Amino acid sequence: MFVDSTGRRARLLRRIGLLLGAVCVGYTAVLGLAFMGVGISVNPSSLLPFGAGGGGGPEGGPGPGGGTRPQGGVAPTGAPPSPGPSLSPGAVTGTAGSAAPTAALTDRPDAPAS
Amino acid sequence: MTTPTPPPAPPARGRRRAPSRMERAAGRAAALQRPRVLLALLLLLALTCVMLLDGYLRAEVGGDERVRTGASAGDVPDDVLDGGPILTFPGGRATTVSVPDKTIVLTFDDGPDPTWTPQVLKILDTYDVPGTFFLVGSMVSRHPDIVRNMVEQGNEVGVHTFTHVDLSYQSTARVTREIEQTQLALAGAAGITTTLFRAPYSSETDAIDDYSWPVYESLGADGYTSVFVDTDSDDWKRPGVSKIVEWATPEDGEGASVLFHDAGGERSQTIEALPKYIEKMKAKGYTFTTVSGAMAEQQSPQPQQSPQPQESQQSQPAQQSGGGLQAAHHRATGATLYEGKALIAAVAVAEWTVPALSAGLVVVGVAVMGRFAMMLVLARRHHRKRNRRRFGWGPPVTGPVSVIVPAYNEKECIEATLRSLARGTHPVEIIVVDDGSTDGTAEIAESLGLPGVRVVRQANAGKPAALNNGVRHARYDIVVMMDGDTVFEPDTVRHLVQPFADPSVGAVAGNAKVGNRRTLIGAWQHIEYVMGFNLDRRMYDLLRCMPTIPGAIGAFRREAVLQVGGMSDDTLAEDTDLTIALHRAGWRVVYEEHARAWTEAPGSLGQLWSQRYRWSYGTMQALWKHRRSLADKGPSGRFGRVGMPLVVLFQVVTPLFAPLIDVFTVYSMLFVDFRAALLAWLAVLGVQVVCAAYAFRLDREKYRYLLMMPLQQLAYRQMMYLVLIHSCVTALTGGRLRWQKLKRTGEVGTPAGSG
Numbered sequence: 001m002f003v004d005s006t007g008r009r010a011r012l013l014r015r016i017g018l019l020l021g022a023v024c025v026g027y028t029a030v031l032g033l034a035f036m037g038v039g040i041s042v043n044p045s046s047l048l049p050f051g052a053g054g055g056g057g058p059e060g061g062p063g064p065g066g067g068t069r070p071q072g073g074v075a076p077t078g079a080p081p082s083p084g085p086s087l088s089p090g091a092v093t094g095t096a097g098s099a100a101p102t103a104a105l106t107d108r109p110d111a112p113a114s
Numbered sequence: 115m116t117t118p119t120p121p122p123a124p125p126a127r128g129r130r131r132a133p134s135r136m137e138r139a140a141g142r143a144a145a146l147q148r149p150r151v152l153l154a155l156l157l158l159l160a161l162t163c164v165m166l167l168d169g170y171l172r173a174e175v176g177g178d179e180r181v182r183t184g185a186s187a188g189d190v191p192d193d194v195l196d197g198g199p200i201l202t203f204p205g206g207r208a209t210t211v212s213v214p215d216k217t218i219v220l221t222f223d224d225g226p227d228p229t230w231t232p233q234v235l236k237i238l239d240t241y242d243v244p245g246t247f248f249l250v251g252s253m254v255s256r257h258p259d260i261v262r263n264m265v266e267q268g269n270e271v272g273v274h275t276f277t278h279v280d281l282s283y284q285s286t287a288r289v290t291r292e293i294e295q296t297q298l299a300l301a302g303a304a305g306i307t308t309t310l311f312r313a314p315y316s317s318e319t320d321a322i323d324d325y326s327w328p329v330y331e332s333l334g335a336d337g338y339t340s341v342f343v344d345t346d347s348d349d350w351k352r353p354g355v356s357k358i359v360e361w362a363t364p365e366d367g368e369g370a371s372v373l374f375h376d377a378g379g380e381r382s383q384t385i386e387a388l389p390k391y392i393e394k395m396k397a398k399g400y401t402f403t404t405v406s407g408a409m410a411e412q413q414s415p416q417p418q419q420s421p422q423p424q425e426s427q428q429s430q431p432a433q434q435s436g437g438g439l440q441a442a443h444h445r446a447t448g449a450t451l452y453e454g455k456a457l458i459a460a461v462a463v464a465e466w467t468v469p470a471l472s473a474g475l476v477v478v479g480v481a482v483m484g485r486f487a488m489m490l491v492l493a494r495r496h497h498r499k500r501n502r503r504r505f506g507w508g509p510p511v512t513g514p515v516s517v518i519v520p521a522y523n524e525k526e527c528i529e530a531t532l533r534s535l536a537r538g539t540h541p542v543e544i545i546v547v548d549d550g551s552t553d554g555t556a557e558i559a560e561s562l563g564l565p566g567v568r569v570v571r572q573a574n575a576g577k578p579a580a581l582n583n584g585v586r587h588a589r590y591d592i593v594v595m596m597d598g599d600t601v602f603e604p605d606t607v608r609h610l611v612q613p614f615a616d617p618s619v620g621a622v623a624g625n626a627k628v629g630n631r632r633t634l635i636g637a638w639q640h641i642e643y644v645m646g647f648n649l650d651r652r653m654y655d656l657l658r659c660m661p662t663i664p665g666a667i668g669a670f671r672r673e674a675v676l677q678v679g680g681m682s683d684d685t686l687a688e689d690t691d692l693t694i695a696l697h698r699a700g701w702r703v704v705y706e707e708h709a710r711a712w713t714e715a716p717g718s719l720g721q722l723w724s725q726r727y728r729w730s731y732g733t734m735q736a737l738w739k740h741r742r743s744l745a746d747k748g749p750s751g752r753f754g755r756v757g758m759p760l761v762v763l764f765q766v767v768t769p770l771f772a773p774l775i776d777v778f779t780v781y782s783m784l785f786v787d788f789r790a791a792l793l794a795w796l797a798v799l800g801v802q803v804v805c806a807a808y809a810f811r812l813d814r815e816k817y818r819y820l821l822m823m824p825l826q827q828l829a830y831r832q833m834m835y836l837v838l839i840h841s842c843v844t845a846l847t848g849g850r851l852r853w854q855k856l857k858r859t860g861e862v863g864t865p866a867g868s869g
Contacts, residue, residue, distance in 0.1 A: 001685055001735035004848025013847050017153045024160035027460060031163050034457040037294035040450040 150843050165781050167460065168468040171252040174785045178279045181315050185323035195320045199342040199371035200409060203334030210319065213369030213408045218400050220245040220372055223274060226253050226260040227377030233385045234376045235264055241392045243402035244439050245269045248312040251276030251296030253377065255461040258303030265304040270404035270440050272310030272341060280315050282325035289329060301446035302454030310405055310442045311338040318343055341405050345370040349384040358387035359394060406441035471774055478771040485764055486805050489649040496652035497812050508615030514541035515592040515611050518584030520577050522549040524598035528558055534601040536564045540608040547584045550574030578681035578688040585675055594669045601712040610669045610709035620674035620701020623651060623660060624667030624709035630717060637822045638830045639715040641806055648809035655705040659757025662690040667711035674701050684739055687732025694740045698750035723837055731841035733765060772835040799827060
């Protein structure tokens with residue numbers, strides 16, 4: 001019973017074991033890296049082109065909000081997920097009803113450009 | 115993993131001489147490098163990671179529920195304490211921004227929550243207003259789809275730490291980790307990172323204290339915008355819808371950063387209040403925006419007041435009204451994105467694995483407890499039934515029987531074995547089948563000059579062949595089979611053969627007892643034997659599906675053995691194989707508790723390992739060999755459908771789950787609730803002790819060995835399941851496993867002397 005003299009089953013199982021072991025190692029490694037934050041850059045100052053501390057900019061260039069107006073055209077801030085504009089302009093049209101309608105129209109050509 | 119596994123035959127097991135200490139150490143080192151050991155360790159590592167991750171997400175691991183209150187605020191600048199709810203550090207200088215008049219920044223904390231957040235999103239979508247969600251990273255990683263929708267819908271998101279801890283108590287490294295992990299989760303869920311941050315347990319800027327201030331400062335230096343509240347709906351207190359709306363309404367048309375919660379508890383009042391609130395504020399002429407929207411408006415109010423020069427501003431306001439509401443978002447790229455996606459995947463794996471394992475454990479736990487209950491009930495019934503004064507199998511069996519003693523190098527024990535048989539009260543012929551011993555076992559047997567002893571010599575061919583040889587030489591219709599290292603009591607054979615008065619009985623299992631129980635390992639096996647014989651076998655007897663007649667003591671109808679073709683060497687557990695074959699042939703197999711045999715249990719862990727390895731492997735072989743009984747009709751099908759599932763469930767499946775029980779127990783003790791876990795463990799132990807005590811009572815054994823049971827749970831049990839896993843793997847790989855003879859000391863001599 002059970003004996004496989006060809007060794008084919010053992011080879012197959014060894015491969016499965018190898019794969020399983022690799023998956024385990026990979027899983028552990030991913031978790032370790034993610035937990036310790038190795039190799040990632042998420043600090044806003046390291047993302048923004050105007051450098052740490054936000055030295056530049058007419059309005060003093062605070063991270064997000066101030067960055068939009070003067071540095072609005074710059075890649076990082078100009079690249080929110082594309083579905084975003086399709087919804088939020090509506091929000092503004094509904095409430096303010098001032099500059100927004102045109103903005104919603106002009107937003108379309110702008111989004112693919114950035 | 116790359117080291118080639120040895121060819122099908124496992125490493126030599128026969129011990130030629132005692133290895134030196136160096137050799138043994140080298141052997142252990144080599145054993146650790148063996149692929150299956152390495153794989154087992156890796157699996158354990160991954161499982162540990164899965165469980166730790168799951169615990170971390172549920173704040174069982176590394177959770178910290180401390181919240182600081184009442185600290186002084188001497189170090190915090192006054193204009194921050196009195197300032198607006200949006201705190202940034204442009205150029206390293208603390209600056210606060212207020213929300214413009216007639217503007218509401220809706221902020222939602224602690225999400226995403228699978229129940230409430232989608233409802234909030236639906237409301238916001240219906241009223242076409244954006245919100246700003248401060249997300250807890252662990253929840254983001256568990257519910258990435260909600261976050262993706264949230265961002266796609268045009269809402270802004272901020273970091274609310276990964277595990278919702280009070281950062282003022284945490285080290286700088288932990289603060290960094292909390293933020294980075296949340297950003298990773300956001301990157302994995304929605305492909306973005308954010309520059310907005312809100313500290314857990316924070317509220318208005320005037321509640322900043324000397325301990326939390328450094329956190330905001332350092333995060334501000336990193337470019338984060340800390341967002342506070344100036345109008346708190348206090349919806350988490352569940353004060354009623356009207357109160358929530360009232361408290362969330364700022365005075366005199368001022369702008370406000372309003373706090374709601376979309377997670378962290380029952381939020382139906384929030385869900386109810388939100389539409390009313392939005393309608394009320396819209397009616398008052400308010401507009402809704404995000405944090406970035408409010409900042410942009412404050413810093414460049416011109417476009418709002420003078421929308422006339424439309425043509426010239428075509429592209430810039432587009433940024434502000436569309437992307438401007440999500441200006442805090444940045445597209446995640448490269449390592450951050452992939453690591454984030456990997457984190458989400460890892461969390462998904464953990465989210466599936468842990469509940470699945472828990473469910474499996476519950477099933478196994480219920481099965482094990484059910485088995486204990488069934489054993490207690492059936493053992494009691496069996497005991498009462500067989501010991502009733504009027505009970506009898508039929509007319510007493512008094513005719514002579516043949517006792518077959520297969521012997522291979524049993525010089526230490528054979529004399530005691532044969533002398534115990536010669537003292538018996540039942541007429542027997544004793545056939546010693548010498549299986550090519552090299553230590554003079556046959557000569558010893560012959561030299562004793564005991565009446566009725568015949569020695570049959572054969573070339574070494576294994577135990578099954580020796581037993582078959584003995585059956586061929588047997589003169590009588592009933593054959594008793596025993597091991598060469600086993601000692602019978604004087605009336606053992608008489609008791610053992612009485613059930614044959616019932617013509618349907620084809621085989622009888624005796625009651626094997628551990629003789630050498632003075633050592634720890636002997637005591638453990640003693641407990642195991644007493645439970646196995648007094649609970650398991652009684653149960654199987656009544657259910658008519660006993661899987662094994664022990665090789666140490668069993669009696670068979672010669673006719674039945676010949677009918678099923680005798681012992682086969684198909685499996686390493688020829689006793690189990692034969693017993694199952696007898697069941698399938700329609701013979702009844704019973705347990706006779708009064709027929710006691712004293713056997714010598716393995717005295718070292720290594721010997722115990724190889725014995726049990728052979729047993730579990732052999733049992734699996736036998737079950738596999740008889741797998742077709744599952745679909746058979748008649749007695750064979752009965753065994754296949756009753757006996758096989760029971761044996762598979764309790765001798766293969768539940769032991770395979772046993773390591774998980776240990777892992778979960780250790781995990782619960784370390785991270786969840788030490789006392790509760792310990793109590794649960796003690797409760798399970800208690801059940802086992804009760805069962806064992808009952809088994810001891812049925813067999814009139816001394817209870818003091820039960821003291822070894824707690825220790826048995828900590829070492830012996832683990833060894834048993836490791837053996838089982840080992841033999842399962844061997845069975846799967848198709849490796850060859852050979853019979854290995856146990857080393858005997860011959861210390862089991864006088865039945866009355868031990869115990």
